[in-house]
Amino acid sequence: xxxxxxxxxxxxxxxxxxxxxxxxxxxxxxxxxxxxxxxxxxxxxxxxxxxxxxxxxxxxxxxxxxxxxxxxxxxxxxxxxxxxxxxxxxxxxxxxxxxxxxxxxxxxxxxxxxxxxxxxxxxxxxxxxxxxxxxxxxxxxxxxxxxxxxxxxxxxxxxxxxxxxxxxxxxxxxxxxxxxxxxxxxxxxxxxxxxxxxxxxxxxxxxxxxxxxxxxxxxxxxxxxxxxxxxxxxxxxxxxxxxxxxxxxxxxxxxxxxxxxxxxxxxxxxxxxxxxxxxxxxxxxxxxxxxxxxxxxxxxxxxxxxxxxxxxxxxxxxxxxxxxxxxxxxxxxxxxxxxxxxxxxxxxxxxxxxxxxxxxxxxxxxxxxxxxxxxxxxxxxxxxxxxxxxxxxxxxxxxxxxxxxxxxxxxxxxxxxxxxxxxxxxxxxxxxxxxxxxxxxxxxxxxxxxxxxxxxxxxxxxxxxxxxxxxxxxxxxxxxxxxxxxxxxxxxxxxx
Ligand SMILES: Cc1ncc(COP(=O)(O)O)c(C=O)c1O
Numbered sequence: 001x002x003x004x005x006x007x008x009x010x011x012x013x014x015x016x017x018x019x020x021x022x023x024x025x026x027x028x029x030x031x032x033x034x035x036x037x038x039x040x041x042x043x044x045x046x047x048x049x050x051x052x053x054x055x056x057x058x059x060x061x062x063x064x065x066x067x068x069x070x071x072x073x074x075x076x077x078x079x080x081x082x083x084x085x086x087x088x089x090x091x092x093x094x095x096x097x098x099x100x101x102x103x104x105x106x107x108x109x110x111x112x113x114x115x116x117x118x119x120x121x122x123x124x125x126x127x128x129x130x131x132x133x134x135x136x137x138x139x140x141x142x143x144x145x146x147x148x149x150x151x152x153x154x155x156x157x158x159x160x161x162x163x164x165x166x167x168x169x170x171x172x173x174x175x176x177x178x179x180x181x182x183x184x185x186x187x188x189x190x191x192x193x194x195x196x197x198x199x200x201x202x203x204x205x206x207x208x209x210x211x212x213x214x215x216x217x218x219x220x221x222x223x224x225x226x227x228x229x230x231x232x233x234x235x236x237x238x239x240x241x242x243x244x245x246x247x248x249x250x251x252x253x254x255x256x257x258x259x260x261x262x263x264x265x266x267x268x269x270x271x272x273x274x275x276x277x278x279x280x281x282x283x284x285x286x287x288x289x290x291x292x293x294x295x296x297x298x299x300x301x302x303x304x305x306x307x308x309x310x311x312x313x314x315x316x317x318x319x320x321x322x323x324x325x326x327x328x329x330x331x332x333x334x335x336x337x338x339x340x341x342x343x344x345x346x347x348x349x350x351x352x353x354x355x356x357x358x359x360x361x362x363x364x365x366x367x368x369x370x371x372x373x374x375x376x377x378x379x380x381x382x383x384x385x386x387x388x389x390x391x392x393x394x395x396x397x398x399x400x401x402x403x404x405x406x407x408x409x410x411x412x413x414x415x416x417x418x419x420x421x422x423x424x425x426x427x428x429x430x431x432x433x434x435x436x437x438x439x440x441x442x443x444x445x446x447x448x449x450x451x452x453x454x455x456x457x458x459x460x461x462x463x464x465x466x467x468x469x470x471x472x473x474x475x476x477x478x479x480x481x482x483x484x485x486x487x488x489x490x491x492x493x494x495x496x
Pocket of ligand 1: 051114115116117141143144193197221223224244
C-alpha cells in the first residue's frame with residue numbers, strides 16, 4: 001500500500017479544509033503521541049472502538065499507584081480496610097451518576113460485570129406476565145435479544161420492530177402503533193439501542209418519553225452510544241441503561257453498570273438472592289429473606305471492588321478531554337470516511353464498497369458497516385478482506401457483531417429462510433451459517449465494520465482508505481488466493 005507521506009499530507013490538508021471543526025480536537029493528537037503512543041510504536045491501525053475502547057497509559061499508572069499504596073479489604077465489612085474500599089466504591093458510584101447527570105434521588109448505579117450482566121439483571125427480574133409485552137428492535141445486540149427468553153417463558157408477548165433499508169432506521173409510525181397497544185395494569189418493556197453497534201444509526205431518544213406516556217418502561221442500550229456521546233439523564237429518562245466501561249475508556253474490562261430509575265427497580269422481582277443483596281435470611285423457611293433496596297439488592301456477591309476506582313479514573317480522563325471533543329473528532333473522521341468509501345469506484349464504474357446504513361452524518365455515530373465488491377459487483381468473502389486487513393495491521397470487525405437482526409435485513413434473509421437454519425439437531429457454526437446463507441442468495445452475506453474513537457487520527461483513516469483502494473479492479477478470483485485462517489465459531493460469538 002502506498003502511504004506516501006506527501007500524499008497523506010495533501011489529503012490531510014484537504015480534510016482540514018472540509019472539516020474545520022477538527023482543529024478543535026487537536027488535544028487528541030497530543031494524547032495520541034503520549035497516552036496512546038503504543039499504537040504508532042507498533043504500527044497498529046485500530047478501528048474497532050465499538051468492540052472495545054483504548055486506555056490511556058496514565059489510567060493504568062494511577063490505578064496501580066492506588067493499589068500499591070492502599071490496603072483494601074472486601075467492602076462488605078466494617079473494618080478499616082473494608083471501609084477504605086467501601087469509600088472508593090461509593091465514590092466511583094457517585095462519579096458514574098454525576099458523569100451521566102443522573103439525579104441521585106431518581107437513579108441508582110448498579111455495578112455489573114459488563115453491559116450483558118446489566119441486561120440480564122433486567123431480563124430476569126422484569127415482571128413479564130401474560131398480558132404484558134416485550135418490544136425489542138431488530139437492531140438490538142444479542143444480549144438484549146436474550147431478554148426475550150425471560151419474557152416469553154413468563155407469558156409476555158414478544159414483538160420485534162424491524163429496521164428498514166437503506167438507512168436501517170426504525171419505522172416511527174409502526175413503532176407508534178405498537179406502543180399504543182398495551183393492556184391496563186400490564187408491564188411492558190421497550191428495548192432499543194441509543195446507537196446501533198452494527199450500522200452506527202442513532203435511534204431517536206424522544207421515544208423514551210413517548211413510550212413511557214403509553215405505559216411502557218424503556219431500556220435504552222447505551223453500550224455503543226456512551227463512548228462518543230453525552231447521555232444526559234436530566235434530559236432523557238430511560239428506566240434502564242446498560243453500559244460497559246471498557247467501551248468508553250478501555251480499562252478495566254470486567255466492569256459494567258446498570259443505571260436504573262428507582263421507580264422502575266421497585267417493580268422488579270429478583271428470581272434469587274445472593275450474598276450482599278439481602279439484609280437477613282434464614283435457612284429454616286423458604287422465601288424468608290429481605291431484599292435490600294436500590295443498588296444493594298442487585299449487586300450479587302462481592303463487586304469487582306479493586307477495579308472500581310479505575311472507573312472513576314477512566315471517567316475523569318474522558319471528562320478532562322471532554323466528551324464533546326471526542327464526539328466532534330469522531331464526527332469529522334466518520335464523515336470523511338463515508339465520503340471516501342462511497343466514492344471508491346472500479347474502472348468498470350461499479351462501486352467498490354457498499355455501506356450498510358446511513359451514508360452521511362445525519363443521526364449516526366462513528367461505526368460503519370460495509371462490504372467490499374469486486375469489479376463485476378461480486379461481494380467479496382469477508383474472510384479474505386479480513387485476512388488482508390490483518391496483514392496491514394488493521395483491526396476491523398467482521399461477522400454479524402452479535403446483532404443478527406440488522407444482519408438479516410441487510411442480507412435479505414427472510415423468516416422462512418432463517419427457519420431452515422434452526423431445524424438442525426446439531427446446530428450450526430457461524431462459518432456454516434455463512435456458507436448456508438450464501439447459497440440462499442448466491443451472494444456472500446459479508447459484513448465488515450470499522451469504528452473510530454477517541455484515539456483515532458487522520459493517518460488511521462487515511463491508511464484504511466488506502467487499504468480499500470488496493471481492491472480496485474481486482475477480480476474475486478485473484479483475491480481468492482489469499483490464505484485465510486478460518487475460525488470456527490461454535491455460535492455467533494463474533495460479539496460486541
Ligand atoms: C449495543 C451493545 N449492547 C450490548 C453489548 C454487550 O456488551 P458486553 O459484551 O460488554 O456485555 C454490546 C457489545 O458490543 C453492544 O455493542
